[in-house]
Amino acid sequence: MATELKTFIGSQFINKLVLADIEFIPHLEKINDFAATNGLKIFITSSARPWGLPVGGAIVSPAKMSNxxxxxxxxxxxxxxxxxxxxxxLGDFNSLPPAIKAFITAIRNHPVLRWGGDFGDPVHIDDGLNLRNPNLWKDKFPIIQSELTGLTQPGIRAVNTPRLLFLTTPLMEGNDVKLVQEKLLTKGFDLGKNGADSFFGQATSQAVVKFQDQQDLDPVDGIVGDTTRKALGL
Ligand SMILES: [Zn+2]
Structure with a gap:
């Protein structure tokens, strides 16, 4: 078993960065392929999720062993x-444009991928691991959760390295976010009306992308890691 929290960026994926277990990444690549084939963009609203936190706008409460x-x-x-x-x-399959129907059909025909519309959750896609292999789900759960906790809660990360900062639900908050925001403001980037408010929101994410682009950093992904921190002078 390989279990490790990774970020995924696909050519067809927009809005939010995807956080996923390394063993789900090949499936994300497939989903991205199906979207590309059908000329769709996948507007991500949620991916890996800390246990017990409600998600704004979710229409289905998380199942006990949610993927x-x-x-x-x-x-x-x-x-x-x-x-x-x-x-x-998306809940009304028959009224959807042919390209979206073809995308959903490709998901349905995949050996393990599932479209949530087949169980009342049309915005959801997973690989059914909770049902196919519940023991593997239980092995992965504490590992992914501890990595998520380290990413999303300031001060909890065990290793003495700065956490990655990027757009999440709920928003990352902390002094480390504020330091990045202050540097961005100093360099003339716009953070919207809230300024350096310690929350890593949409405006901050967009400013990071612009900064990375301006500095010719690779990748331009809106994620603040070592390279971007150094370039900001942190
Ligand atoms: Zn879901």
């Missing part, structure tokens, strides 16, 4: 031709 808790699920809306298809539209 979100081990980084084997995404919640998404689908964007095509400038229109965003949310749970309301």
């Amino acid at each position: 979100h808790l081990i980084g084997h699920a995404i919640d998404m809306n689908i964007q095509i031709g400038g229109k965003l298809y949310t749970s309301h539209e």
